[in-house]
Amino acid sequence: MTEQDGLTVGRTATLVGVSVKTLHHWDAVALVRPSGRTRAGYRVYSAEDIARLHRVLVYRELGFPLSEIGRLLDDPTTDAHAHLTRQRRELRERIERLEHMVSAVDRMAAATRGGMQLTAEQQVEIFGSDWNPEWVDEAAERWGDTRQWAEYRERTTELTPQDWREAAAEHETLHADLAAARRAGVEPGSPEANTLAERHRATLSRYFDCTHSMQVCLGRKFVEETGYTEYYDGLAPGLAGWLRDVIFANAIAHGVDPATAVWE
Numbered sequence: 001m002t003e004q005d006g007l008t009v010g011r012t013a014t015l016v017g018v019s020v021k022t023l024h025h026w027d028a029v030a031l032v033r034p035s036g037r038t039r040a041g042y043r044v045y046s047a048e049d050i051a052r053l054h055r056v057l058v059y060r061e062l063g064f065p066l067s068e069i070g071r072l073l074d075d076p077t078t079d080a081h082a083h084l085t086r087q088r089r090e091l092r093e094r095i096e097r098l099e100h101m102v103s104a105v106d107r108m109a110a111a112t113r114g115g116m117q118l119t120a121e122q123q124v125e126i127f128g129s130d131w132n133p134e135w136v137d138e139a140a141e142r143w144g145d146t147r148q149w150a151e152y153r154e155r156t157t158e159l160t161p162q163d164w165r166e167a168a169a170e171h172e173t174l175h176a177d178l179a180a181a182r183r184a185g186v187e188p189g190s191p192e193a194n195t196l197a198e199r200h201r202a203t204l205s206r207y208f209d210c211t212h213s214m215q216v217c218l219g220r221k222f223v224e225e226t227g228y229t230e231y232y233d234g235l236a237p238g239l240a241g242w243l244r245d246v247i248f249a250n251a252i253a254h255g256v257d258p259a260t261a262v263w264e
Contacts, residue, residue, distance in 0.1 A: 197215075
């Protein structure tokens with residue numbers, strides 16, 4: 001058999017992307033029948049048959065039942081172009097409705113998740129170019145099953161971008177004051193250092209109830225975890241260790257032993 005003879009059922013199925021069983025069914029219901037035969041007598045699909053198959057696939061993708069597809073293809077009075085134009089318009093309207101539904105689901109999911117309601121772009125704009133939006137997800141994975149994370153979610157869900165800008169400004173001012181105190185040689189345990197330690201704890205308590213014992217646990221991380229150390233020491237040399245010592249001294253003044261402090 002040559003290409004001029006037409007295509008067999010198997011080759012046609014491969015070409016148009018349907019099963020042989022589907023082609024047999026469409027043949028049985030007189031939707032698309034192979035109109036040619038090879039010299040050996042095998043039924044084959046001509047170029048016109050293939051074109052009709054493609055039109056069937058388009059209408060089927062649009063959701064038309066086979067009976068209506070056959071009527072549309074066989075009715076000489078049907079304006080196929082006008083019909084497809086109308087279907088395209090209806091599809092665009094359906095896509096727009098679905099996009100609105102996706103947006104609504106995204107908003108519902110965010111509200112259910114709670115916590116920071118900022119896009120990645122807003123986070124970078126508010127917290128600076130060094131901010132990595134993935135840190136929020138990493139924090140959720142690390143502490144998501146704790147009571148403090150539940151408090152954070154509850155307290156931050158309703159915060160607006162402006163609220164976050166004010167919080168970011170507060171943090172920036174605190175860190176600038178911490179760095180200045182470190183450079184000035186403020187001693188841990190001094191009244192000035194204790195005041196800074198309490199300001200540090202107050203910023204944390206904006207998001208969850210941070211006890212002196214919890215603050216000590218965080219202070220340990222400032223020198224044990226590279227990310228914290230690099231951040232604070234980038235503000236002022238040795239700031240990470242100094243801030244830990246300030247927190248420890250302030251905790252002792254409030255009856256907490258840093259050597260035995262736990263997350264509670």
